[in-house]
Amino acid sequence: MRTIKAEEISRAVAKLCIDANYNLGEDIVNEYKLAYQRENSDVAKEILQQLSKNAEIAKEDQVPICQDTGMAVIFLELGQDLRVVEGDLYQAINQGVSAGYTEGYLRKSVVNDPLIQRKNTEDNTPAVIHTEIVPGDQLKITVAPKGFGSENMSQLKMLRPTDGVEGLKTFVLKVVKEAGPNPCPPIVVGIGIGGTVEKAALLAKKSLLRPLGVYNDDEKFKNLEQELLEEVNRLDIGPQGLGGLTTALAVNIETYPTHIAGLPVVVNINCHVARHKEVVL
Amino acid sequence: MAKVSLTTPVTEEQIRSLEAGDKVLLSGVVYTARDAAHKRLVEALDEGEELPFAVEGNAIYYVGPCPAKPGEVIGSAGPTTSYRMDPFAPRLIKEGLRIMIGKGERNDEVIDAMKAQGAVYLGAIGGAAALISKCIKEAEVIAYDDLGTEAVRRLLVEDLPVICVIDSQGNNLYRRD
Known part of the structure; x- marks a missing residue:
């Protein structure tokens, strides 16, 4: 059986925390530029330009893209061998x-007890860890640092089975509309069904790990993603909520039998700072 | 929509002349405060205590910055979502606060207080935190040090680019229909 030292895992996680917070994915950076070309409004264009510039500065100076360097959400796929x-x-x-957030001068945003004491843990631990056991020995x-401006705008709804596609669409559009300017649009909408x-909830979070331009494998859901993206972008919330064609960069759906x-x-x-970095050890 | 340069502290007249949609380059001192600091500021007022800084004519920026790298003034420092400060903002506006800087919606109580007293809400670009930090020339914790990133800081800013999202008449760029 293959073995891996715990220390090697620690080092990898520290590096990923810093990398995710400093270096925005090329897919997102490219989408800012495409959105800039599509937009008609000056304000929307200017904001998208500022976002591109911000991502450049962060990468060049090796500083956090956003001051909310998030709660560290970590997905593990652990080989059973x-x-x-x-x-x-x-x-x-x-x-x-702890090492990544300290050495990378990232903001420590985690409090020990969510309700009463709310004392900062000073090193951004604990992470939220999701583990899947998979075949193989890797x-x-x-690492997906999750900011809470957008996390706070998320919602759950137990629809009736007969509500169907229309019920789903109505709910998704309602959530995006209610969120308005608060979650820092242009957003990525993750939907777990x-x-x-x-x-x-886990499916919705996991769907946010998908690179832009990658759709659901199932044609039916891929079509639904694209329809919803069009409908969301017709809401005219726009970059930072100041109007425009770019309310969302993507709508991602993941499903499971129910x-x-x-x-x-x-x-x-x-x-819009849709951060995630991965490594295989 | 005008382009305006503004330096703190400001007068009611200066604030009343701003209109929603104006692009503002803000300079001078701004104070940082977010959730936990707002709670303490309002508790201090309730107790009749003096605030750690003079609110009158001044600006509060809703931000919890990243730590400064060695040799830097401050880390990345973009705005946080403002609605969480809504329960506390009217009280501070009554004390003479003229400018709030953040991102996202405000409730009617805050907007009513802004109209009554003469205050504006300026939007900074959420997430453009590395860019914004370049406009911050000095930073010093002046109160509630135990709150870490949420402590109250005195920042000296130069040409901080913001948009007047809600003016003192209640015109609101987020509510366009």
Whole structure:
């Protein structure tokens, strides 16, 4: 059985936290430029130009793109033939987050107790970790720092099975409209459909990891993604909520089978700084 | 829509002359405060205590910056979503606060207070935090140090690019229909 040292995992996570916060994905940067060309309004154009410039500065100066460097959401795909040695897996992940956020001068935004004490943990731990056991002997780590301007605008709805596609569309458009300028549009809309409450939420979050230009494998859902993107962009919320054609950069849907009585839907919104970096160890 | 250069502190007259849609380059001192600091500021007023800075004629920027790298003044410092400060903002506006800088919607209570007292809400570009930090020339924590990034800072800014989103008449760029 292949082994991996916990320390190696920590180092990889630290690096990914910094990389994700400094270097915006090329897919997003390119989409800012395409959106700039599509927009008619001066304000929208100017904002998109500023976003491009901001991403350039962040990359060049190696500083965070956004001051909200997020809560570290980490997806693990752990091969069943890989064994972690010389340490505990989750401890290693959190040590990596602590090191990355400290050494990278990233903002520490996590509080220990969500309701009463709300004391900053000073190193952005703990991370939110999702683990999937998969075949093979490798470990894939994806770090997606999630800002809360957009996280706060996310919603859950248990639709009726008979609400169907129209019910889903109505809900998604309502969520985006209610969010308005708050989640830093242009946004990425992540939609999880099916499963149970927590499964739908996880699917929605996971859909945000998809690079722009990659659609759902199923043609039906790919079409729905594209229809919804068009409809969202007709809302005229626009960059920063000041009007325009670019309210969203993408609408991503992930689905899972569900119960005869249910149609769970979670809409998880990401801001225009749609960050995620991955590595395979 | 005009292009306006404005330096803090400001008078009611200067603020009343701004219109929604104006592009403003803001210079001078601005104070940072977000959720936890706002709660403390309003609690201090309730207790009859003096605030850590003079609100009258001044500006509050809703931001929790990243730590400064060695040799830098401040880390990335873009605006946070403003509605979370809505329960506290009218009280500060009554104390003479003239400018709020953030991003996203404000509620009617805040807008009513702005109209009554003469205050504006300026929008900075959310997420353009590396760019914005270039306009910050000095930064110093002046209160609530224990809040970390949420502490109150005195910033000296130069030509901070913002848009007047809600003016003192209540005109609101977010509500266009």
